[in-house]
Amino acid sequence: MASIDLKPASNFIRNIIAEDQETGKWDGRVQTRFPPEPNGYLHIGHAKSICINFGLAAEFKGRCNLRFDDTNPTKEEQEYVESIKADVRWLGFDWEDREFYASDYFDTLYAFAVDLIEKGKAYVDSLSAEEIRSYRGTLTEPGRESPYRNRTVAENRDLFERMRNGEFPAGECVLRAKIDMASPNLNMRDPVMYRILFASHHRTGDKWCIYPTYDFAHGQCDSIEGITHSICTLEFEDHRPLYDWFLDALEIHHPRQIEFARLNLTRTVLSKRKLIRLVEEGYVTGWDDPRMPTLSGLRRRGYTPQAIRNFCERIGVARRDSTVDMALLEYCLREDLNRTAPRVMAVLRPLKVVIENYPENHTEMLKAVNNPEDPGMGTRQVPFSREIYIERGDFMEDPPKKFFRLSPGREVRLRYAYFITCVGVVKDEKTGEVKEVRCTYDPATRGGDAPDGRKVKATLHWVSAPQAFDAKVRLYDYLLNETSEPDAGKDTPEFKERINPDSLTVLSGCKLEPGLAGALPENRYQFERLGYFFVDPVDSAPGAPVFNRTVTLRDTWAKIQKQSRG
RNA sequence: UGGGGCGUCGUCAAGUGGUAAGACACAGGAUUUUGGUUCCUGGAUUCGGAGGUUCGAAUCCUCCCGCCCCAGCCA
Numbered sequence: 233m234a235s236i237d238l239k240p241a242s243n244f245i246r247n248i249i250a251e252d253q254e255t256g257k258w259d260g261r262v263q264t265r266f267p268p269e270p271n272g273y274l275h276i277g278h279a280k281s282i283c284i285n286f287g288l289a290a291e292f293k294g295r296c297n298l299r300f301d302d303t304n305p306t307k308e309e310q311e312y313v314e315s316i317k318a319d320v321r322w323l324g325f326d327w328e329d330r331e332f333y334a335s336d337y338f339d340t341l342y343a344f345a346v347d348l349i350e351k352g353k354a355y356v357d358s359l360s361a362e363e364i365r366s367y368r369g370t371l372t373e374p375g376r377e378s379p380y381r382n383r384t385v386a387e388n389r390d391l392f393e394r395m396r397n398g399e400f401p402a403g404e405c406v407l408r409a410k411i412d413m414a415s416p417n418l419n420m421r422d423p424v425m426y427r428i429l430f431a432s433h434h435r436t437g438d439k440w441c442i443y444p445t446y447d448f449a450h451g452q453c454d455s456i457e458g459i460t461h462s463i464c465t466l467e468f469e470d471h472r473p474l475y476d477w478f479l480d481a482l483e484i485h486h487p488r489q490i491e492f493a494r495l496n497l498t499r500t501v502l503s504k505r506k507l508i509r510l511v512e513e514g515y516v517t518g519w520d521d522p523r524m525p526t527l528s529g530l531r532r533r534g535y536t537p538q539a540i541r542n543f544c545e546r547i548g549v550a551r552r553d554s555t556v557d558m559a560l561l562e563y564c565l566r567e568d569l570n571r572t573a574p575r576v577m578a579v580l581r582p583l584k585v586v587i588e589n590y591p592e593n594h595t596e597m598l599k600a601v602n603n604p605e606d607p608g609m610g611t612r613q614v615p616f617s618r619e620i621y622i623e624r625g626d627f628m629e630d631p632p633k634k635f636f637r638l639s640p641g642r643e644v645r646l647r648y649a650y651f652i653t654c655v656g657v658v659k660d661e662k663t664g665e666v667k668e669v670r671c672t673y674d675p676a677t678r679g680g681d682a683p684d685g686r687k688v689k690a691t692l693h694w695v696s697a698p699q700a701f702d703a704k705v706r707l708y709d710y711l712l713n714e715t716s717e718p719d720a721g722k723d724t725p726e727f728k729e730r731i732n733p734d735s736l737t738v739l740s741g742c743k744l745e746p747g748l749a750g751a752l753p754e755n756r757y758q759f760e761r762l763g764y765f766f767v768d769p770v771d772s773a774p775g776a777p778v779f780n781r782t783v784t785l786r787d788t789w790a791k792i793q794k795q796s797r798g
Numbered sequence: 799u800g801g802g803g804c805g806u807c808g809u810c811a812a813g814u815g816g817u818a819a820g821a822c823a824c825a826g827g828a829u830u831u832u833g834g835u836u837c838c839u840g841g842a843u844u845c846g847g848a849g850g851u852u853c854g855a856a857u858c859c860u861c862c863c864g865c866c867c868c869a870g871c872c873a
Contacts, residue, residue, distance in 0.1 A: 241811080241812075241820075241821090242811095242812060242813085242819095243811085243812085267873095268873095269872085269873050271872090271873080301873065303872095303873080304872065304873075306872095307872075307873090360871095361870085361871055364871075365869075365870085365871095368869060369869075370800085370869055371799085371800055371801075371868075371869060372799055372800045372801095373800085374800090375869090402871085403871070405871095406871050408871095415801085416800050416801040416802090417800095417801055417802075417868080418800095418801080418868060418869050419868075421869085424870090424871050426871085427871035428871080429871085443871095445870090445871070445872085445873090446872070446873045447873090450873085466802095466803070466804090466866080466867070467866095467867055467868080467873095468873090469802060469803065469867080469868095470801075470802055470803090470867070470868050471868090472802095473802095491803090493804085493866090498809085504873095546810080546811095546821060546822080547810060547811085547821095548810065548811050548812085548821095549811095550804095550810085550811070550812095551803070551804065552803090552804050552805065552811095552865095552866090553803095553804070553805095553865075553866055553867095554809080554810060554811090555809075555810085556809070556810055556822090557808090557809045557810075557822065557823065559809085559822060559823060560809080560810070560821080560822045560823085562822095563821090563822060563823090564822095566834090566835095570834080570835060571835095575832080601831095604830095604831095604832085604834090604835075605835065605836095634833095636833080637833090645831060646831095647831060647832070648831070649831095679831085680831045681831075688831090689833090690833075691830095691831050691832065691833095692832095693832075758832085758834085760832050760834085761832045761833085761834070762832090785832075785833095785834050785835095786833090786834065786835090787833075787834085788833045788834090789833045790833090791833095792833080
């Protein structure tokens with residue numbers, strides 16, 4: 233089936249590149265990169281960046297590199313590079329043979345540093361970390377120059393080499409750029425270029441005991457890779473003058489940096505720090521918990537790469553801070569799943585219905601359509617018998633005016649089966665709870681059409697009791713409750729107070745049509761009238777699938793109920 | 799109170815001097831064996847505010863207001 237790739241809409245980065253192509257600024261070349269730090273899992277905010285970088289490169293017949301910014305061995309691990317690669321691949325992007333690491337360039341970066349020392353533009357500082365901080369000044373006051381700032385080139389060269397040789401303990405000294413301690417831009421107040429870290433690196437092992445800072449590495453890595461458009465988020469805008477300074481001082485290729493606003497989403501968190509707290513404090517089961525906005529979480533929830541890519545195209549790219557409504561993500565998901573997911577009948581909260589005038593010990597097979605949106609997906613047979621299950625919520629003994637499902641005396645259609653009429657209920661004597669509904673059926677309505685043309689207001693899904701397959705189903709809801717503050721500003725309650733205690737509901741004994749016994753991990757289905765479900769690849773066992781609700785169907789009735797409740 | 803950004807419908811977002819795209823959400827209606835899908839229809843006399851330039855401004859100028867980022871040897 234044709235996919236639903238959207239035509240690109242105008243955004244300022246696309247416009248810049250298009251203009252560069254027209255003017256031949258980069259000789260028609262477009263080279264971007266997605267530069268994650270391998271210190272955590274990717275989330276949907278990263279997906280935005282991935283789609284921008286890989287998407288723009290593809291659109292303009294360019295290339296996009298995958299580069300790991302692994303300059304801090306104390307935080308980075310191989311496990312993360314593997315998960316990042318898996319996530320980017322899953323999203324549908326291919327970096328071919330262009331898998332790079334900042335650590336690939338450590339030798340070059342070291343040479344760059346020496347070059348700056350030779351040019352008198354870098355020096356070894358022996359101030360402590362605390363001293364450097366206090367010498368830096370504040371937002372409103374200029375900093376002071378380090379007493380070590382005017383060491384000779386020879387001395388700096390010697391000291392830096394000794395740093396590299398491991399002659400100093402961590403923290404003893406650092407290499408700094410000699411720029412301007414009075415700059416109103418704090419990034420220009422002699423930033424640290426190299427620090428001593430006796431940590432083994434996931435790729436270079438113990439080869440180095442000094443590591444470049446992000447600020448000294450990022451721009452040069454982009455330069456080395458011949459990046460034309462260095463796309464990053466807004467918080468790096470203040471660093472741009474510094475990157476420019478390094479590139480100019482080093483006299484090397486100078487990419488153009490373009491900043492855009494990071495993604496924020498309602499009803500969830502996207503900051504790495506908060507995500508870690510959710511995991512570590514046990515609010516979720518892990519980084520791939522289906523409630524998490526991580527790509528691994530969304531994948532396990534049942535999201536499709538196509539839906540996420542379309543979402544990223546629809547949200548646009550701009551420089552203003554914004555928070556996208558989760559409803560848009562869900563819209564993109566349903567749009568994709570509606571076309572592709574086979575329909576099936578499943579009763580989550582079963583209520584038994586006995587059809588009094590249907591023969592006992594009899595079973596017949598009825599034809600059901602697999603996907604009304606795609607006739608090519610064919611049909612299947614489902615069993616029907618005297619006892620069936622319907623959804624508890626589809627029956628009301630004393631219904632309000634707008635409820636038009638089953639209730640005493642009312643006739644409804646059982647999808648693909650018969651019209652049935654409620655003729656009575658059986659209640660628990662003590663609690664008054666409805667235990668069973670008694671109905672009669674009209675044999676003339678087989679398949680769901682009345683020959684006399686009479687209409688019915690509702691069509692219910694159902695599952696034949698004797699053949700029903702029992703399974704566990706998990707219903708997921710948003711991680712966070714709604715906030716009255718539209719934008720998560722300073723005055724919003726601490727996010728933990730907003731955590732939704734009902735983000736997970738586990739249902740067992742759900743009644744599914746028998747064909748689902750063979751559901752395989754990662755299969756997707758639409759449970760008619762309920763939503764889209766995904767067979768969990770971790771918790772399912774052969775013959776015992778566990779279904780995760782990916783997203784509900786749009787539910788007008790639920791909306792009406794919510795409104796009438798006030 | 800230093801520097802850097804940003805303010806267009808409830809939420810995203812086009813638009814860059816010629817008279818406010820689109821999407822989601824929302825509200826009506828039609829079709830429907832999923833209260834699903836699909837399909838119509840409705841909505842900013844107005845672009846943070848106030849002045850100014852101009853025949854004409856969301857787009858140019860001035861002032862003001864609000865929000866975000868920066869004081870890691872994190873990225």
